[in-house]
Structures are given as structure tokens and as C-alpha cells.
Amino acid sequence: MIIMSVSHLSLLATPTLVISYIVAGIFAVLLVIKPRKRKTWWRHVIIAAILGSAIGGTVIWYVGDVQNAFDVPPTWVDRIWTGVLVAGICVGVVNLIGTTWIRRVIAAFGIVAIALASGLAINNDVGEYLTVGQLLGTDTTASLVLPRPAHTGVTGVDSDLYATWKAPAIMAKRGRVGSVTIPGTLSHFSARKALVYLPPAALVANAPALPVVILLSGQPASPSSVMTSGHVPEIMNAMAKKNHGLAPIVVVPDQLGASSNNPMCVDGPLGNSATYITRDVPDWILGHLHVQKGAKAWAIGGFSQGATCSIQFAAAHPTLFGSFIDVSGQKYPTLGSDAQAIQEGFGGSTAAFDAAKPEAIMKANAPYEDTVAFFAAGQNDAVYSRNTDVMTALASQAGMHVTRYVSPGSAHDWTTATNGFSHGLGFLYPRLGLSKSVVSE
The missing domain is CATH 1.20.1440 (de novo design (two linked rop proteins))
Structure with missing residues (x-):
């Protein structure tokens, strides 16, 4: 005790x-x-x-x-x-x-x-560590308990769910957060436990199939950082309260393998992080949760390194992710230096390193017919604000529908991440079929 x-x-x-x-x-x-x-x-x-x-x-x-x-x-x-x-x-x-x-x-x-x-x-x-347990890596989140009877299965995109959903008289006021193990079946990637947020609407009998948002932490960090330092459950609960319990199911997998690792969200010598996030994680979600299927109902987002991963994955897989949230991301994945990244993460291949850059990915897949991009950065974060300038311009040129937000008075920190997640998720609410207009926390 x-x-x-x-x-x-x-x-x-x-x-x-x-x-x-x-x-x-x-x-x-x-x-x-x-x-x-x-x-x-x-x-x-x-x-x-x-x-x-x-x-x-x-x-x-x-x-x-x-x-x-x-x-x-x-x-x-x-x-x-x-x-x-x-x-x-x-x-x-x-x-x-x-x-x-x-x-x-x-x-x-x-x-x-x-x-x-x-x-x-x-x-x-x-604002990195909120508790002693999070600092020591000993904080534990209880395993996810699905509603009874458990709801799994997949339906198509429901862009008007907010109009047809009738909330029951008795429904939880807050969503449920739990940990799950998502195995690297195809990638063989050694990931830490993921966290899942189920909104109130997912906890009732005859729950509707809901859209999905995958969020990724920065580095160094862990999935728990997104939930605790990023205040995602509080953000989602507040939005669900305004929308009769409706919110996306949020899954926070581990794209790092360990807090000190950075496989740069590619498949390479540092681990098959890309296959894990784009194949193993979606397969697990579709097999275990009651969700909608289709790019318009799926979004991915992240902070810092996780934001870089988000634009990499969304740009490379527009039929999987129809939207993404990039909060203070890099222009491209790297380690301490580009030379180190090329050697350690790409086996010495400069061509592979260049091909993994979002700019190259967007050029290869442009024009994007229906991809929504939300970028955010801290007002006092000069470096990542410049990154955001570059990436928003590239995304627009590639045909994406771009929106940008500036977090007032914050820098490259979890305050920016929290504000970016809040405004980004609220912005996506209508697209995900959860409200008629943009929702603010």
C-alpha cells in the first residue's frame, strides 16, 4: 500500500x-x-x-x-x-x-x-513526468476490461453517427482506460503494453461501432505519457460529455520498444516499428474492439517523435489513416545526427533514409484525395514552429486539407502536446461522425 x-x-x-x-x-x-x-x-x-x-x-x-x-x-x-x-x-x-x-x-x-x-x-x-511511478517506470494501469457483453466487430464508416445515436438514460459519465498487450505478430517488434481509452458510449449495451484514433508518444516516453502527461482521458471525457457520450476509441501503442529507443518508425535494424503500427496494431484493434473500418474513421497523431511518425504513416498509408495530428513533429526522422541515423537505422543506406522522409513519401503518393492534416506547435518553440511551417506547406502542396494551431505561451513540452491533442481531436470530431461541428474541450 x-x-x-x-x-x-x-x-x-x-x-x-x-x-x-x-x-x-x-x-x-x-x-x-x-x-x-x-x-x-x-x-x-x-x-x-x-x-x-x-x-x-x-x-x-x-x-x-x-x-x-x-x-x-x-x-x-x-x-x-x-x-x-x-x-x-x-x-x-x-x-x-x-x-x-x-x-x-x-x-x-x-x-x-x-x-x-x-x-x-x-x-x-x-511536464514530462506527473508521478513518481511514471518517473520510475513502475506505474501500472489495470488491464482493459471490456464491457459485458463484450463488443467487437467491424462496420463501415458512419459519418452521421452523432445524428442517429441515442444515448441510454443510464450511462457512465467518464470513459475507461486500461492496458492491453498488442503482439508484434507480423513485425516481431518488442513493444511495451499499449493503453486504450473507451468512451462512455462504448461501455453501454448495444454500443455503436466507433471511429479510432491512434496516438503516439514522443521520445523518450511511454504510452502512459500520452494518457497522463497529455491528459487524453480528461480531454476525451470532456468532449464526450458534450456529445452524449460519443468519442473515438483511443489506442496508444508503443512505437519505441523502450523509452531510450528510437527506431524512427521505419522497418530497419532498430526494429520493425512501421509494420507494428500499420499492421499489427490495426489488426489487433479490428479483432478486439467494436470499431468502424475505413480511412475516414481512422486517425493517427502524436507529439514530437510520435508526430513525425504520424505524418510518415498517414502519408504512406492514406487508405488506412484519413487524418493525422502532428504536434511539434520533426521534418523527418533522425537520431542525434543524420549520419548516425543513416548508419544505425538504415544500415548505411542514404537512399533508404531519404525515402523515409515525409516530403519524399508525400511526393510519391500525391495528390491526396481526402487526407486531413492538423499541425500544432508551441508559441515559444522556435525550432518546431519552423518545422511546422515547412511541413504544412508540403502537405498543402500534396493536396492535403491542412489546419494549423499555435499553443499559446508554451514551448516543446507536454502543455503544447495537451493543447494540440485537445484542439486536434476536437477539430476531427465532425469528420469522425461524432458531432455536427468542431468541438472544443
Whole structure:
């Protein structure tokens, strides 16, 4: 019970952040208090703090800006707190040398407290991990429980479902989220468990066949990131409430294999991610859920790396996905560098790398007769806003019906992802046959 309680502890809650900052501040004060008989104390502390700040600033500049390890420039919050972290460690080390055992114990706890506060501050900036369990990868979502009697089977596209659907008098107010195992039958891709959202309309007797939305996380992340950090259940429940319980069935599969992996949503040396998402996942959905079949009833979307995958898949498979949501995606799939991507992900083939770019895929399949593209990026995300400029232009040139949204005041973070999902899914409601007009959360 204690483990479960800790696992659900919020990392973004104001009390958690404030307490961590206060504790770190107290230890910081204790670490700089001059001990007896240390005449050069202040000189050492000041040098350690300045040196630590310089090291921290240099490290995040090199890793984030020069190496582009995060595929987006670090924010000033990230830079400042990285400097605080390394400065705190350096001052803590000063306290470990030639001091009493009590002082050394305080220094050890102080380093941990400052590291924890810095990590929480940076996490709060990007909104990556909501709970302790999500951070540790130990959060568990119960296995999906289908309604009784279970509803499976496939029907054609129903573009007027909102007009014919009559909600029963008694119906759940919220949808149901559960985990499922989607095997890589054809791809042999080793995926983590997927998550599924069933709206209220899917939980009643004689439930209607519903449209499908597949959502993909960024990298590093997991399917749970989309549901928790992306707030998809809350978004869907709010929209379902406005539409008599109607919402798409949302499936969040794992296109990565592990949080640190990036197979770039192609079939290659890093895994057959493309076949998994475009064959194994749809086959599982059609065999286990009561859904509509047809491109107009199926959409795919994602954030960051998942957004790049979404435009790759939708552009390459217009008869499977009639719509896609690209929130802060790349112009094309890559790793730390294009050279690394070519070598590790495409077996050294530059031609295969170029062919996997959405621009090449769209040119090969254009013109698109009935593909709807929704792009979103954060107002403060210069890099991915420029990517979006490029991709919206290419999609329009290929004949897609393009809409763009800018998330106010956010950058390359889960706030942008949440807003992008909310507006994108609401925009697709009429196309999916779930409402007469666009729905906002």
C-alpha cells in the first residue's frame, strides 16, 4: 500500500515543488555557514559555486545546443537549474573535505536535496513526468476490461453517427482506460503494453461501432505519457460529455520498444516499428474492439517523435489513416545526427533514409484525395514552429486539407502536446461522425 501511495505521488503538484525548494534552500544555507577554524572557507565556497555554475552551464550548452541531444534547445529554466545543481554539488564537496562527520552528513543530504529540487524544477518546466511511478517506470494501469457483453466487430464508416445515436438514460459519465498487450505478430517488434481509452458510449449495451484514433508518444516516453502527461482521458471525457457520450476509441501503442529507443518508425535494424503500427496494431484493434473500418474513421497523431511518425504513416498509408495530428513533429526522422541515423537505422543506406522522409513519401503518393492534416506547435518553440511551417506547406502542396494551431505561451513540452491533442481531436470530431461541428474541450 505504501509503495502504491508513493507511486501515485504527484511530481508537479505545488506542495511537492514548494516543499522540495524549501528543503533544498535550508540545506543550501547550512552548506555555506562557516565552520569554526576555517579562515579560507568563504573563498572555497565562492570558487566552488562559481565553478559549479560554469560547469553546469557549459554542460547543458554542449549537450543541448551543440550536440542537440534533446532535439530542442534547453530553456532558461533548464539552464539555470542545471547550474544550480552542479554548483550545489561542488559546494557540497567542499563540505565533505576536512570537516566533522555531522557536517559531512549534512553535505550528503544537502546534495541529494538540491539534486531533487533541480530535477523537479526541470521536470515541471517540460511536464514530462506527473508521478513518481511514471518517473520510475513502475506505474501500472489495470488491464482493459471490456464491457459485458463484450463488443467487437467491424462496420463501415458512419459519418452521421452523432445524428442517429441515442444515448441510454443510464450511462457512465467518464470513459475507461486500461492496458492491453498488442503482439508484434507480423513485425516481431518488442513493444511495451499499449493503453486504450473507451468512451462512455462504448461501455453501454448495444454500443455503436466507433471511429479510432491512434496516438503516439514522443521520445523518450511511454504510452502512459500520452494518457497522463497529455491528459487524453480528461480531454476525451470532456468532449464526450458534450456529445452524449460519443468519442473515438483511443489506442496508444508503443512505437519505441523502450523509452531510450528510437527506431524512427521505419522497418530497419532498430526494429520493425512501421509494420507494428500499420499492421499489427490495426489488426489487433479490428479483432478486439467494436470499431468502424475505413480511412475516414481512422486517425493517427502524436507529439514530437510520435508526430513525425504520424505524418510518415498517414502519408504512406492514406487508405488506412484519413487524418493525422502532428504536434511539434520533426521534418523527418533522425537520431542525434543524420549520419548516425543513416548508419544505425538504415544500415548505411542514404537512399533508404531519404525515402523515409515525409516530403519524399508525400511526393510519391500525391495528390491526396481526402487526407486531413492538423499541425500544432508551441508559441515559444522556435525550432518546431519552423518545422511546422515547412511541413504544412508540403502537405498543402500534396493536396492535403491542412489546419494549423499555435499553443499559446508554451514551448516543446507536454502543455503544447495537451493543447494540440485537445484542439486536434476536437477539430476531427465532425469528420469522425461524432458531432455536427468542431468541438472544443
